[in-house]
Amino acid sequence: MPSPALESLRRSVATLEGGGTDGHGPDLPLGLAGFEGMRTGVLHEISPASPAAGHDGAALGFAAFLLGGLARLAAKPVLWLAEGDMPHAPGLARFGLGPDRLVMVVPGRSKAALWALEEAARSTALAAVLGEVRGLDFTAARRLQLAAGHSGTTLLLLNRAAAAVTPALTRWRVESLPGAEGHWRLDLLRCRGRSPDDSGMVASWKVEWDGTAHCLGLAAPAGHRPAVPECARVA
Amino acid sequence: MAVNRAAALAGLRPGMKLASALAQVPSSRVLPHDPEGDARLLAALAERCGLFSPWTATDGASGLWLDVTGSGHLFGGETKLLEQLTGRFHALGLTARAALAATPGAAWAWARFGDPAAPILAEAGELEPLPPAALRLAPATVQALSDLGLRRVGDLMGLPRAQLSRRFGHTVVWRLDQMLGDEPEPISPLRPPVAHRVHASFAEPISRAEDIAATLGHLLGSLCRRLEEDGMGARRLDFTLFRVDSTLARAEIGTGAPNRDPIHLARLFRDRLADIRPGFGIEAACLEATAIQPQSAAQSDLEGQAGEADLSRLLDSLSNRLGPGRLMRLIPRPSHVPERSVRRLGPGAPPPAENWPEGRHPIRLLPHPEPIEAMAPIPDAPPLRFRWQGRLHRVVRADGPERIAPEWWHEESEERDYYRVEDEQGLRLWLYRLGHYGHAEPPRWYLHGVFP
Numbered sequence: 001m002p003s004p005a006l007e008s009l010r011r012s013v014a015t016l017e018g019g020g021t022d023g024h025g026p027d028l029p030l031g032l033a034g035f036e037g038m039r040t041g042v043l044h045e046i047s048p049a050s051p052a053a054g055h056d057g058a059a060l061g062f063a064a065f066l067l068g069g070l071a072r073l074a075a076k077p078v079l080w081l082a083e084g085d086m087p088h089a090p091g092l093a094r095f096g097l098g099p100d101r102l103v104m105v106v107p108g109r110s111k112a113a114l115w116a117l118e119e120a121a122r123s124t125a126l127a128a129v130l131g132e133v134r135g136l137d138f139t140a141a142r143r144l145q146l147a148a149g150h151s152g153t154t155l156l157l158l159n160r161a162a163a164a165v166t167p168a169l170t171r172w173r174v175e176s177l178p179g180a181e182g183h184w185r186l187d188l189l190r191c192r193g194r195s196p197d198d199s200g201m202v203a204s205w206k207v208e209w210d211g212t213a214h215c216l217g218l219a220a221p222a223g224h225r226p227a228v229p230e231c232a233r234v235a
Numbered sequence: 236m237a238v239n240r241a242a243a244l245a246g247l248r249p250g251m252k253l254a255s256a257l258a259q260v261p262s263s264r265v266l267p268h269d270p271e272g273d274a275r276l277l278a279a280l281a282e283r284c285g286l287f288s289p290w291t292a293t294d295g296a297s298g299l300w301l302d303v304t305g306s307g308h309l310f311g312g313e314t315k316l317l318e319q320l321t322g323r324f325h326a327l328g329l330t331a332r333a334a335l336a337a338t339p340g341a342a343w344a345w346a347r348f349g350d351p352a353a354p355i356l357a358e359a360g361e362l363e364p365l366p367p368a369a370l371r372l373a374p375a376t377v378q379a380l381s382d383l384g385l386r387r388v389g390d391l392m393g394l395p396r397a398q399l400s401r402r403f404g405h406t407v408v409w410r411l412d413q414m415l416g417d418e419p420e421p422i423s424p425l426r427p428p429v430a431h432r433v434h435a436s437f438a439e440p441i442s443r444a445e446d447i448a449a450t451l452g453h454l455l456g457s458l459c460r461r462l463e464e465d466g467m468g469a470r471r472l473d474f475t476l477f478r479v480d481s482t483l484a485r486a487e488i489g490t491g492a493p494n495r496d497p498i499h500l501a502r503l504f505r506d507r508l509a510d511i512r513p514g515f516g517i518e519a520a521c522l523e524a525t526a527i528q529p530q531s532a533a534q535s536d537l538e539g540q541a542g543e544a545d546l547s548r549l550l551d552s553l554s555n556r557l558g559p560g561r562l563m564r565l566i567p568r569p570s571h572v573p574e575r576s577v578r579r580l581g582p583g584a585p586p587p588a589e590n591w592p593e594g595r596h597p598i599r600l601l602p603h604p605e606p607i608e609a610m611a612p613i614p615d616a617p618p619l620r621f622r623w624q625g626r627l628h629r630v631v632r633a634d635g636p637e638r639i640a641p642e643w644w645h646e647e648s649e650e651r652d653y654y655r656v657e658d659e660q661g662l663r664l665w666l667y668r669l670g671h672y673g674h675a676e677p678p679r680w681y682l683h684g685v686f687p
Contacts, residue, residue, distance in 0.1 A: 053624075054685050057663060060598045061687025077546065077585075088684065089565035089577045090591040091598035099564040100585040103550065107557050116553050125545035176661035178631060181595060181686055183661065209687070211595070 011036065025152050028069050031216050032205050035188065038066060038170070040074070040128075041152040043145045045168035047159050049175035049185075056160065058176040058184045060087055061095070063158050065209060065216065067128055068096030070154050074127035079120045081105045081113060083132040094211060114140055121147040121155050128154040134161045141167045164190075182209030237268075240330065270296070280324075281425050286477040286519050287320060289432060290424040298346075300339060300422045309436065317354050323481055339422055340414035344369035344388075359415055363389030370410040376403055388414075431467070431524040433458045440479050440516025447476070447511065447520075451504060454522040455497040468493025468530030472500060476511060477519040484511045490551045491583040493530035499548050503555045550582045567591050571639050573600055573683065595655065597665045597684030604667070604681035613672040617654045621666065623682055628658040636668075655686065663687070 027037030038044060044066075048059035064087070071078045078101060080086070086104050105120075107113035117131040121144050136144075136157065145167045148155045157165055164171060171190040177183040188202045196202050207216045236256065238247045245260045256263060273296060281291045281299050287310070290302035303316060310316040317333045324331035334346035336356035345356045348369045356362070362369070365388045367380045380403065385391055391399065391411060400408045412418035433454045441447065451474060462469060470493055476484040486507035494500060554562050562582040567589050570576050580586060609621035617633030635654035651667040658664075663686035670678035 054599075054601075054664065054682070055662060057598055057685035057687050058661075060685075064598065064687070076542065085599075085602050086565075088573075088597050088600040090567070090596035091600075091687070092565075093591050094596065098588060099566045099580070100588055102564070103562060103582050104565055105553060105557070105562050107561060112557055116557060119552060119556075120549065123545060123549040125542060125549050176663060178657065178659065178661040181663060184687075 026073065028066065028073055028154075030069075031218070032186070032203075032207070033218065034203055035191075035205075038070075038154070040070065040154045041149055042169040043141065043148060043155045043157065043165070043167060045157045045159055045165050045171045047164075047171070047173050049173055051160050051162065055176075059158065059174040061182065061209065062172070062174045062184060062186065063130055063156055064092050064095040064097060066156060067102075067130055070128040071101045072096060076125065076127040077101050077103060078127050079103050079105060079129045081107060081117055081120070081129065081131040083107075083110075083113065083134065110134070117155075118144055118147055121153050122151055123153065124151045126153050128156060130156040130158060132158045132160070133165070134159070135163070136165050138166055141165045177206060179208070182211055183207075184209070273297075278425065280327075280329075282483060283323075283477070283481045284320070285426070285475065285483070285521070286481075287316060289426065289428050289521075289523075290422070291426075292422050292424050294343070298343070300342075302422060302424070303335065309434070313355055327481060338414060338416045339420045340371070340410065341416075343371060344414060362414060363387060363392065367391065370407065370414065372406060372410060376407065379403065380407075429523040429525055431458055431461055431465075431469075431527060432521065433461070434519065434521045436519040437517070440518045442513035442516045444508065447508060447513070447517065448501075448505075450520050451508065451522070452497065452501055454520065455500055458522050458524060459495040459497045459500070462495040462524065462527065462530075466529060466531070467524075467527040468495045469500070469524040469526070470494075470528055471524070471526035472504075473523045473525050474504060474507075475521045475523070476513075476517045477521070478514045479516045479518050480514060482514065484514075484517075486511060488555050489526075490547075491554060491581065492547045492551075493528040494547075494551070495530060499551070503551060506556055547583075554582065570642065572642060572645075573597075573639070574602075575642075575645075595686065598687045599685040601683055601685075604683045607666065607680050607682050609666065609668070609680040611668070615652055615668075615671075617656060618666065618680070621656075621680065628662070630656045631659050632657040639667075653683070 025040040027039050029037040046059055046063050048056040067078045067080070078097065080102060082104060086106055092102060105116060107116050113131070113133075114136075117129065117133075120126060120129040136159070144155055157168065159165055168190070169192050170188060173187040173189055175185045175187075177185050183206070185204065185206050187204045189200070190196070191202045194202045205218060207218060209216055236251055236253060237249050242260070242263060245263070247256050247260060247263070253265065257265070274293075277293045277297070277299070281293050284291045284299060284301055288301045288303045288306050292300045294300050301320075303313070307313040307316055310319055313335055317335055321331050321333050332346050332351060332354075334342050334349055334354045334356065336342040336345050341356055341359070341362060344362060344365055345354070348365045349356065349361070366386060367388060368377050369388060380386075380391070388411075391407065396408050409418060413420045435450055435454055441450070454474075458469075469490065471487065471489045474486045478484065486504060488500065488503040488507065490500075490503070550562060563579040564582055564586060566578050566580055566586050568576055568578040605623070607621050607623045609618040611618035615636050617635050618630055620627060620629050622628070633654055633656045636652035637654075639651045639653060641650055649669050651669055653665060653667045656664055656666055664682055665684035665686065666680060666682055668678050668680050670676060672678060
């Protein structure tokens with residue numbers, strides 16, 4: 001029976017060598033204590049804390065941060081499938097999603113959007129795809145997961161609806177925290193292989209996005225702020 | 236007034252007055268003349284004749300031109316081609332006469348005045364017995380020629396040209412030259428002719444989807460080989476199917492970069508083929524590359540090139556299915572006005588990196604700024620409180636104003652003062668004020684964007 005220490009050592013060696021666990025690509029390190037990194041080639045779900053209009057800035061920011069990191073990690077472009085209005089391009093560019101890295105798709109019809117999402121997930125030309133989805137049923141999500149697994153493309157679903165997309169490997173809820181820009185609370189609601197605690201979450205972090213350095217720092221409580229926030233650089 | 240064969244046999248002539256015609260044959264049916272409808276029908280017929288030649292055009296109100304150079308062998312000879320052509324018109328219920336000659340002028344003359352039993356003009360000498368009306372001259376000129384006893388084209392051919400031209404005008408000589416081939420007469424085709432075009436006819440009409448797809452695959456193979464020989468790639472392809480009832484079905488695809496991979500192009504066509512109805516059967520198919528561009532030989536063994544090829548295949552597939560304008564890359568446009576600061580480009584090759592203006596930009600811009608009620612110290616301090624969608628927000632942190640002047644060449648002429656505000660819950664928003672305090676009209680506040 002392999003010990004947990006040996007397992008985690010194996011995993012970190014594999015990450016350092018560039019190959020992730022189970023034959024997926026390397027994980028995207030986030031610098032969050034207790035979380036190894038975003039697994040690539042799988043489905044992840046991100047939701048804003050409130051479905052009200054205008055409350056999704058933090059979720060969009062976190063999603064854009066992940067996309068930028070994944071694009072840099074794999075050195076391939078990413079696709080953003082917008083529903084309704086697309087995000088503001090200069091805002092996205094601050095996360096490293098310039099026109100050379102990002103292709104924006106505005107499908108218009110939900111059936112076409114689902115098809116486009118699957119088509120993009122199946123392609124090996126992209127590092128990651130973000131789909132703004134509403135009401136994705138289990139079968140469709142499972143197909144997307146399989147497509148992503150085959151191609152190694154990471155799939156991020158920005159889900160504003162209340163219902164969760166079950167086959168996702170991780171499910172995040174992102175909320176704005178008071179403070180300067182980029183202060184978010186990330187709640188990891190679900191992570192395969194880990195069970196939630198009493199509050200219904202697997203883990204929670206208060207992070208601070210450093211607008212220029214493309215990395216997340218763990219926000220220290222007020223008054224104990226270090227001179228330079230410790231953070232893990234993304235590739 | 237025009238008459239059909241039955242009416243002609245009853246003694247009616249074109250150009251008679253309607254009253255006289257009805258007096259002569261009271262039971263004749265009268266239909267109103269519809270010139271636009273006729274023109275549309277003629278254009279549709281010209282398009283259907285695309286089965287016989289890619290170069291078709293209408294001629295006046297009731298004629299068609301077809302340039303069938305080199306098409307004869309596809310139909311088993313020129314005689315058979317003419318037979319099939321006239322047969323088609325008869326099947327549609329139209330009376331038609333066809334003739335084939337070396338020049339358009341000669342063909343026109345032979346179709347209307349020649350021997351119906353020998354529709355193919357063998358030599359120019361056969362044109363000599365035709366009347367001068369065969370030269371497409373005005374009725375007054377024809378009358379004048381007839382008065383002088385010139386009742387055959389052959390008579391005109393023998394006369395000295397300068398005098399003929401002086402007496403009857405330049406047109407007579409010009410039409411003669413056109414008929415004999417001394418003067419070029421270009422015909423403008425309805426559909427521009429395409430250099431890369433492949434054609435397939437079927438002995439038995441096909442209608443199954445698999446057969447149509449197989450034909451397309453076969454045609455794509457030959458077309459792509461020809462494109463490769465010429466060092467070109469296709470940007471737009473038209474696949475036309477000719478049904479047995481002389482109607483057409485057409486499918487079109489486009490690519491972001493020149494492409495000559497038959498498998499990729501067949502895949503792009505797949506969705507379009509599903510919409511094609513075979514009707515009573517398809518007797519011929521034609522594939523044209525309507526837009527081509529030079530394409531160098533693919534170097535698929537280099538990593539970078541393979542990745543780009545994969546990406547352009549994905550983008551082509553998405554573009555063709557979702558429609559034009561749905562995929563884009565976003566680049567800066569030099570405008571301070573936020574809603575005009577982003578330009579959309581097609582998804583093709585990534586543009587050179589240009590930088591967005593410095594500073595913090597919202598991650599979402601509302602398509603229409605939402606009016607809010609705000610309370611702010613005059614004259615231009617950031618707001619302390621604002622009410623949005625019925626909820627009151629108290630501002631904890633704020634930055635601004637950032638004045639964005641209007642572009643005088645656009646309509647809106649008021650400047651905006653933008654503020655970055657954060658409320659007690661951490662919501663970071665971009666508000667602006669239109670107008671100033673202290674003026675006759677109170678200023679209006681709007682919410683324009685959301686920060687991460």
